[in-house]
Amino acid sequence: MDIHHALRSRRTHKTYAGGPISRAQLTDIIEAATWAPNHRFTEPWHFYVVHGADRLAAMDAEVQAALSAAAKDAGEAAARKLESKKRKMTGRLGATAAVIVVTWQRSPDDAALDREDYAATACAIQNLMLSAHGHGFVSLWSSSKMLCGPALRQFYGVSAEETIAGVVFLGTPTGELDGRRHKSVETVTSWV
Ligand SMILES: Cc1cc2nc3c(=O)[nH]c(=O)nc-3n(C[C@H](O)[C@H](O)[C@H](O)COP(=O)(O)O)c2cc1C
Incomplete structure (x- = not known):
């Protein structure tokens, strides 16, 4: 696939679509992801594949x-929302092809x-999402807190020295989606 199109x-x-x-x-x-630029060649990333x-x-x-644990301490309205999240996540995880949890090694002193x-x-x-696109898969970068809590970190195998930058779902598309951007290139550019 041509990069400009991708x-x-x-x-x-x-x-x-499953x-x-x-x-x-x-x-x-994942190998394509590792070609991202990184200062001082720290290569700070790690990929946990489900x-x-x-x-x-x-x-x-x-x-x-x-989510059930969160619902216990929540009010009625919040608990209803969590129930709908539960159904949504089961549907998503039942149809996704893989999940890749991407972390970076923290440097607390720098x-x-x-x-x-x-x-x-x-x-x-x-890079990862573009490479997946090249392979014919669609993706979702999620930063949802419920996917990054202590129990999920333990499930993935993430160490205390890492932070999750994104939980990336990969799957086959259910249809075409239009992109949208509200700011024109002129608006976001200053020619110095
Ligand atoms: C750092 C980051 C975190 C994101 N977290 C979420 C998320 O938690 N839930 C979600 O539905 N989308 C999330 N997204 C995806 C954006 O909503 C999506 O990129 C945006 O709607 C633009 O759509 P496009 O990627 O098709 O251009 C996240 C994207 C980024 C860059």
């Missing part, structure tokens, strides 16, 4: 448990390096 046609999809993704495809997508119906069902069980490492990891996630 940049403009990649879309966030939140529902998927169907598999192979380990070889996932490996290629792949296969059994592992995705196990992730769903963890998510359901986390704020500038830590910021750069987060930026590099964000670039890696964009």
